[in-house]
Amino acid sequence: MAEQRDEWLGRRRMHLRLRFLQGESTGSYVTRLAARNNRPAQEVLRSMGTGPVPVDPQYTEMYVSRYARERLATLAGYTVAEMQERLIGLRDEFLMPKNAKDDWEWPWDARAGYIVQACSLCAARRGTRSPAWLILPDPWQVCLRHRRWTDNSRSTRHPYIDLGELAEVVRAQQRLNRIRKRLGPAGRWVFADACSILVRSGYLEDPAETKQWGALAAELGEQRVRPLAQFSRLSLLTRDLAWLEVRRLNGVLGSTEYQDWLPRTTHRHGYRFTEPLTVWHRQHRPLRQGIPHLSSGEVPASVDVRRATGHALPSPLAPVEELTCLPWVRMPNSMDRLFL
Structure with a gap:
C-alpha cells in the first residue's frame, strides 16, 4: 500500500534554482536539483509524492505522475509548461498511468531513447560538477562547443571521446x-x-x-x-x-x-x-x-x-x-x- 501523500509538501520553491541542460533526463534533473540545494534525492522525492527509492540516473529514466510533475515544477521554481519544454520526460506522452499507485517509477528499460552522459564542461557551466545524464533518440551526442563525443558508455576512465583531432x-x-x-x-x-x-x-x-x-x-x-x-x-x-x-x-x-x-x-x-x-x-x-x-x-x-x-x-x-x-x-x- 502506497504511503499517504502529504498535500502540504512540495508547495514552496526550493531555495536554489537549477539551470537546465538541453536534453536532460528527468532523473538527472531531480538528482541535480537535490544536490544543488544540499538535500538527499529521497527527501526531494518525498516532497513530490510517494514512490520507490531513487535510482542512479545513469541507468534509466524517471517517470512521474501528473501530481508529481506539478510538485516538481513548484519545487524547481518553473511552470509546468516550462518544465515540459525543457525536460522531454515530463511531457504528457511519458506520464505514468492515472491509476498508478506511486507518483514516480524508475523502470529498468527507458520507455524511449538512450541514457547518454552530458558533456561535463556544459554541466559545469550550469552549476554542477557531478555527472549529468541526457535522454536522447540516438546513443551518442556531439558537443560542438567543447569538441566532445559522449555516448551511453558508463566508463569512468573515458567518459567522453575528445574530438580535438577528429x-x-x-x-x-x-x-x-x-x-x-x-x-x-x-x-x-x-x-x-x-x-x-x-x-x-x-x-x-x-x-x-x-x-x-x-x-x-x-x-x-x-x-x-x-x-x-x-x-x-x-x-x-x-x-x-x-x-x-x-x-x-x-x-x-x-x-x-x-x-x-x-x-x-x-x-x-x-x-x-x-x-x-x-x-x-x-x-x-x-x-x-x-x-x-x-x-x-x-x-x-x-x-x-x-x-x-x-x-x-x-x-x-x-x-x-x-x-x-x-x-x-x-x-x-x-x-x-x-x-x-
Missing part, C-alpha cells in the same frame, strides 16, 4: 545540424533513412582494421569507436538525401532533377550503395503538392503527412528504426546497454 566528426555534426535546421522534423526521418541505407550497403567495416581508427579502437573498444568511424559517411548520405527531400517537400522537384539524382549520388558513394539508394529513390518520387510548412513544424491538421510523404512526424525520442521508410531497420552499431 575534425571530420565535428564537420559531420555541423552538416547534420544544418540539415535539421533546413528540413525541420523531416530532417530526422532523412537521417533515419541514411542510417538504414548505411546498414544495407555493408559499410560497417571493423574500425580496428583501419589505420585512422585502429589506435582509438584498441583503447576504447571497437564497438564504441565504430559509430565515430561511420559518422562522416552517415552525414554525407543524409546530406544527399536531404538535397532531394527538401525540393520534394517544397513541391519544386522536377522530373529531370529527380532522374539525375540517383546516378550522381550512386557515383559519389560507390557501387555498394547502388541497391539501397535505388530503393529509397523509388519511394521518394516528386509530390503533386508540396508541404512547405513542414520545415517549421507547423503542418495544418488537414494534411496527412504520412500518406503524402511515407513518413510520420517524429516524436522527440523516436529511434531511427521507427522513422525510416526502408526495410533495413537496425541502426549502425546500436549501443543500447552495451557497457552496463
Whole structure:
C-alpha cells in the first residue's frame, strides 16, 4: 500500500534554482536539483509524492505522475509548461498511468531513447560538477562547443571521446545540424533513412582494421569507436538525401532533377550503395503538392503527412528504426546497454 501523500509538501520553491541542460533526463534533473540545494534525492522525492527509492540516473529514466510533475515544477521554481519544454520526460506522452499507485517509477528499460552522459564542461557551466545524464533518440551526442563525443558508455576512465583531432566528426555534426535546421522534423526521418541505407550497403567495416581508427579502437573498444568511424559517411548520405527531400517537400522537384539524382549520388558513394539508394529513390518520387510548412513544424491538421510523404512526424525520442521508410531497420552499431 502506497504511503499517504502529504498535500502540504512540495508547495514552496526550493531555495536554489537549477539551470537546465538541453536534453536532460528527468532523473538527472531531480538528482541535480537535490544536490544543488544540499538535500538527499529521497527527501526531494518525498516532497513530490510517494514512490520507490531513487535510482542512479545513469541507468534509466524517471517517470512521474501528473501530481508529481506539478510538485516538481513548484519545487524547481518553473511552470509546468516550462518544465515540459525543457525536460522531454515530463511531457504528457511519458506520464505514468492515472491509476498508478506511486507518483514516480524508475523502470529498468527507458520507455524511449538512450541514457547518454552530458558533456561535463556544459554541466559545469550550469552549476554542477557531478555527472549529468541526457535522454536522447540516438546513443551518442556531439558537443560542438567543447569538441566532445559522449555516448551511453558508463566508463569512468573515458567518459567522453575528445574530438580535438577528429575534425571530420565535428564537420559531420555541423552538416547534420544544418540539415535539421533546413528540413525541420523531416530532417530526422532523412537521417533515419541514411542510417538504414548505411546498414544495407555493408559499410560497417571493423574500425580496428583501419589505420585512422585502429589506435582509438584498441583503447576504447571497437564497438564504441565504430559509430565515430561511420559518422562522416552517415552525414554525407543524409546530406544527399536531404538535397532531394527538401525540393520534394517544397513541391519544386522536377522530373529531370529527380532522374539525375540517383546516378550522381550512386557515383559519389560507390557501387555498394547502388541497391539501397535505388530503393529509397523509388519511394521518394516528386509530390503533386508540396508541404512547405513542414520545415517549421507547423503542418495544418488537414494534411496527412504520412500518406503524402511515407513518413510520420517524429516524436522527440523516436529511434531511427521507427522513422525510416526502408526495410533495413537496425541502426549502425546500436549501443543500447552495451557497457552496463
